[in-house]
Amino acid sequence: MAKYLAKRIFYLVLTLFIVITVTFFLMKLLPGTPLTNQAKLSKSQIALIYQQYGLDKPVWQQYLLYLAGAVRGDFGTSFQFSDQPVSYLISSRIGPSLQIGLQAMIIGVLLGIIIGAFGAMKQNTWIDTSATVVSILGISIPSFVLAVLLQYYLGLKAGWFPIAEWGGFIYTVLPTLALGATPLAESARFVRTEMVDVLSSDYIELAKAKGLSKAGVIYHHALRNSLIPLITIVGPLAVNIMTGSMVVENIFSIPGIGEQFVKSVLTNDYPTIMGLTIVYSFMLCVVLLITDILYGIVDPRIRITGKAN
Amino acid sequence: MADTVKLPEDSFKPMTPEDRGSLDSEKIAAPSLTFRQDAWRRLKNNKGAWVSLIVLAIIFIMAFGSLFVSPHNPNAVHPSYANLPSKIPGIGVNGFNGTLVQAGQRIDAYKQAGIGTGTYYIMGTDYLGRDLFSRVLYGTRISLIIALVATLFDLTIGVTYGMISGWKGGRVDTIMQRIIEIILSIPNLVIIVLLILILKPGMTSIIIAIALTSWVNMARLVRAQTMELKEQEFILAARTLGESSMKISFKHLLPNLSSVIIINTMFTIPNAIFFEATLSYIGIGISSPQASLGTLLNDGQKNFQFLPYQMWWPALVLSIVMLAFNLLGDGLRDAFDPRTKE
Numbered sequence: 001m002a003k004y005l006a007k008r009i010f011y012l013v014l015t016l017f018i019v020i021t022v023t024f025f026l027m028k029l030l031p032g033t034p035l036t037n038q039a040k041l042s043k044s045q046i047a048l049i050y051q052q053y054g055l056d057k058p059v060w061q062q063y064l065l066y067l068a069g070a071v072r073g074d075f076g077t078s079f080q081f082s083d084q085p086v087s088y089l090i091s092s093r094i095g096p097s098l099q100i101g102l103q104a105m106i107i108g109v110l111l112g113i114i115i116g117a118f119g120a121m122k123q124n125t126w127i128d129t130s131a132t133v134v135s136i137l138g139i140s141i142p143s144f145v146l147a148v149l150l151q152y153y154l155g156l157k158a159g160w161f162p163i164a165e166w167g168g169f170i171y172t173v174l175p176t177l178a179l180g181a182t183p184l185a186e187s188a189r190f191v192r193t194e195m196v197d198v199l200s201s202d203y204i205e206l207a208k209a210k211g212l213s214k215a216g217v218i219y220h221h222a223l224r225n226s227l228i229p230l231i232t233i234v235g236p237l238a239v240n241i242m243t244g245s246m247v248v249e250n251i252f253s254i255p256g257i258g259e260q261f262v263k264s265v266l267t268n269d270y271p272t273i274m275g276l277t278i279v280y281s282f283m284l285c286v287v288l289l290i291t292d293i294l295y296g297i298v299d300p301r302i303r304i305t306g307k308a309n
Numbered sequence: 310m311a312d313t314v315k316l317p318e319d320s321f322k323p324m325t326p327e328d329r330g331s332l333d334s335e336k337i338a339a340p341s342l343t344f345r346q347d348a349w350r351r352l353k354n355n356k357g358a359w360v361s362l363i364v365l366a367i368i369f370i371m372a373f374g375s376l377f378v379s380p381h382n383p384n385a386v387h388p389s390y391a392n393l394p395s396k397i398p399g400i401g402v403n404g405f406n407g408t409l410v411q412a413g414q415r416i417d418a419y420k421q422a423g424i425g426t427g428t429y430y431i432m433g434t435d436y437l438g439r440d441l442f443s444r445v446l447y448g449t450r451i452s453l454i455i456a457l458v459a460t461l462f463d464l465t466i467g468v469t470y471g472m473i474s475g476w477k478g479g480r481v482d483t484i485m486q487r488i489i490e491i492i493l494s495i496p497n498l499v500i501i502v503l504l505i506l507i508l509k510p511g512m513t514s515i516i517i518a519i520a521l522t523s524w525v526n527m528a529r530l531v532r533a534q535t536m537e538l539k540e541q542e543f544i545l546a547a548r549t550l551g552e553s554s555m556k557i558s559f560k561h562l563l564p565n566l567s568s569v570i571i572i573n574t575m576f577t578i579p580n581a582i583f584f585e586a587t588l589s590y591i592g593i594g595i596s597s598p599q600a601s602l603g604t605l606l607n608d609g610q611k612n613f614q615f616l617p618y619q620m621w622w623p624a625l626v627l628s629i630v631m632l633a634f635n636l637l638g639d640g641l642r643d644a645f646d647p648r649t650k651e
Binding site for chain 1: 487490491493494495496497498499502503506507579583586587590591592593606610613614617620624627628631632635636639
């Protein structure tokens, strides 16, 4: 286990190193400077600004400096906001994104489990059909469409929730719902298929034959076994939430990293884009690592003796 | 069981040799179906998939047919006809009859704009007076083209990559899998955005960016399947007979991989459409005068409070396309792989 963990962490670091390297050199290919009004500046002014951003050094030196900084969590200075370190920009904005993302994940998956389990229990009834309809709609309707509809109908028309900005918990409700739809739909679908499989297996028959109550069979035997494989889709769902948050945060104007990413892309703020790319892949790597380890712990049939996947 | 059943005398009679001849217990009554016929039969029994197939066919025909026959020119600007609500001939329901609530009163927007009674904008017009229906058809076409071309690339890259990785095994496989893991450790949209920044926003770069990121799933599935297949006897037989790897992969592997490939394609297409819509919605995708479902949504969203139909229509079309592809994909999976069916 310890050996496996060490190996996985080594790969995580290696992956991040490659991500940093590739994004760094990609960004160097891009046109654009931190200067807003290059024509009006004198040569020495430009040189001074370049020096401030560290752009006067040769590329390989910049790369090494960047790498050294990235290890310490320093991603340089933003082009967009002068004198604003990227790390500060990210750390001050990651809170709302994490809160919404985690809420969407937890609520979505929990509701999805309930819906999926009911669908499987009442197979081929109207409950099952409506569970399927909910899950297929949740997968098919893009989160940003849902976000706009929620914002308009529940926020503006009904007036139940604030339509934008960031404050207390009430501000997180609509974005959470918009982002949570896909996890809900995916996990409902997944749990239903798994549970239908489990319910038709011999040990469920045995449990029923022993005279266990219906709830006991469902809870102790069926649900638990159906939930284990659900861990494998947590990674893809995390990607989905990160992707969705970029647009959803924009729609609700939430000061999160998704909104910042889009803003930075539109303003060619390369240091921020790079920093956020690294943060995104770091979060994703950690999620993947945790789910892999969890899967091994929860399901004894999976052996984690050095073999990934 | 105590009481005996009394049957009349003539209930039974001895079997004649002719009877015996016609009763061949070894005979198989139903005609034997090939794998493809069997899958097709199962697909036709799946109502959702079948309806989706028809809906997609209609959408394809309308979107590509609008190249030749379009109700209006999708790019023709009529400022005086701007923001007209939808008006469908023969439907009097508010919302579809060309009327609009303005300052608390329902007025006929078409009369106000001075349009004759014979002109209809089925989905209304946008802020520049362009016919929304034509624009939605046009946008759907662009979205579909992007998705299909990206999927084509994804097919070639993904399938080749997966087959090489699975077939070669060993160190080649390890390295190729590491590369995939690295790609998987960055959210796809982030990679796409970075690529588009480098390639300059536009249709081509969107296609390239989506193609370069979406093959990973295909490659993983194809690899797993290839590894399973290559252990089987028919591959061993082909190898023993001295067939080249190239020929084995085309003649023996590819046909056996086809169901995995087809199923996964059905999930790649809606993904590509979704990514394109997201990018255009953010503002780094398709730029005007070109339109896609994403840009139409973006335009519509700006006026959503007052002219909700401008967003409803593209949102509806986008959702229907995604829904149809998802349902068709589900149906194909059940059809090709009956084990997954309950």
